[in-house]
Amino acid sequence: MAYDGNSMTSRTYLDWNATAPLRPESRAAMVEALDRGGNASSLHAEGRAARSIVENARRGIAQLVGAETKNLTFTSGGSEANALALSPGWGADVLLVSAIEHPSVLAGGQFAKADNLPVDVNGSLSLTGLQVALEHVSRRGKRAMVSLMLANNEVGTIQPVKAVAELVYAAGGLLHVDAVQAAGRIPIDINDLGVDLLTLSAHKIGGPQGIGALIRRSDKLHLARPLMRGGGQERGLRAGTENIAAIAGFGAAAAAVRVNLSSEAAMMRALQERLEDSLCNAVEGAVVFGSGVPRLPNTTLVSVPGTKADTLLIALDLEGMAVSAGSACSSGKIAPSHVLAAMGVASELALGAIRVSTGYATEEKDVDRFLIAWRKCVTTLLKRQQVAA
Incomplete structure (x- = not known):
């Protein structure tokens, strides 16, 4: 190109x-949203129009990964979505991550630290290593959260997420998957993968920079202390006025991916x-x-x-x-x-x-x-x- x-x-x-x-569809959706204006939290006609843009985009992005619309929370990008996901507030005590994760995951989010899991010569997570780590956490009477890329951003290795999910849930843990690099390149279904939390980023699929999403598989999963508080936006999971234009661009990019993947x-x-x-x-x-x-x-x-x-x-x-x-x-x-x-x-x-x-x-x-x-x-x-x- x-x-x-x-x-x-x-x-x-x-x-x-x-x-x-940027995809042409995304650019057009952003320009239209910028021309309309309005705050999605306002009750007047302009505010309702802005809210409609947000919710239509939310629906389309959720459909890209087989999720329910209500379970998608917009963030400023993949790194913030990862930081929101990696929190003891979801009910976990210990964070386990693969050694090849994105720096935003290796940093541990709101956990005090992250324990690294080994990978093999091709960059695939060692299921044996994961099993050992989960057993160690269980013996300590703790609950683990595991964070794993669906596909690596450098090598491109696709991880055995389904097998990982079986081990994690057998140990009573939680599973977060960073799907930022996988979206737009391979099909993704949050229910088929069986993960609790999933991260997306718009600019990896032809949307704008500065917008991402954290998606829950079930609304029964609650976060005790959100990363950004102070407003009721995003159902209380992420305070701050929504970036309408970026969200519109994200939704348009997701729609293009669904059609053309x-x-x-x-x-x-x-x-x-x-x-x-x-x-x-x-x-x-x-x-x-x-x-x-x-x-x-x-x-x-x-x-x-x-x-x-x-x-x-x-x-x-x-x-x-x-x-x-x-x-x-x-x-x-x-x-x-x-x-x-x-x-x-x-x-x-x-x-x-x-x-x-x-x-x-x-x-x-x-x-x-x-x-x-x-x-x-x-x-x-x-x-x-x-x-x-």
Whole structure:
């Protein structure tokens, strides 16, 4: 996908896991909402119109994951939704999280700390490790909350959530799933997964930045102390005037995903296969992480021994390629990936990892352009190292 801006027409955007470009449907819904104005808590006609926008969007987003409309709470994004979910106020004493979670989950939310659970070489949660941890919590007379990504944001590994749910509920615990990266790439049904709480973020599916949602599977699950208090908005779970335009954009993006998911996912899978086959053939020693297990159809994390991600990113950027070195949630810093470290990847290989992520508007020509640029940059960097040595 090439940018439309005058200075960016020759660039190719392949960093959809960081943020997806705004869908036309979402942009149109936001503009209409901005033109209408009104506060959704007001009782006059303008307020009721604003409330209608919010509730229509809430209904459509809930439908995207098979949830009941009343159980969806809007937040400022995925990180806030995770922080709202990770609270002892839901009735848990101990927080268990996988070692490859998003920083907003690893931070522990409102728990004093989070205990990390191991993953295997492909980034899949160790069910044995989870079982041991749950038994340890039970022996202490405590109740566990487990938080797990549905799909990893760096490697794309899809987690065995159903199996995790069985273990968690057998131990009397609660289960939160961060589905931010999975939405718009694979089908999601909160009831089929069997999770208590689920997080979404609009800007990963082509909606605006700054809006997300926490969804409960059942309204019988209550939060004793919400993260943001002081108003009655969102049924008391999240105070603050609703961001009408962003919510409208979120709802429109969710509606587009519901209609187009099957075709978009198939297209992304075909591009992934094209990309990864060519990567492994283009440069000797190239490694695609997580290739041995089910992954998101749009995510590829690749490394070549002897390369450094920071240097490679600069070179690719100069070639017009927008990609990343894994997660984009560390204020632009490039550091060894905690995900790859948890997977047992050697630091030298991990430091060269580049993430390529596609989306609904990516085309074959975008992948082909990247492959040409990547091979050129990797080959040049390796030659320079050989000369320096």
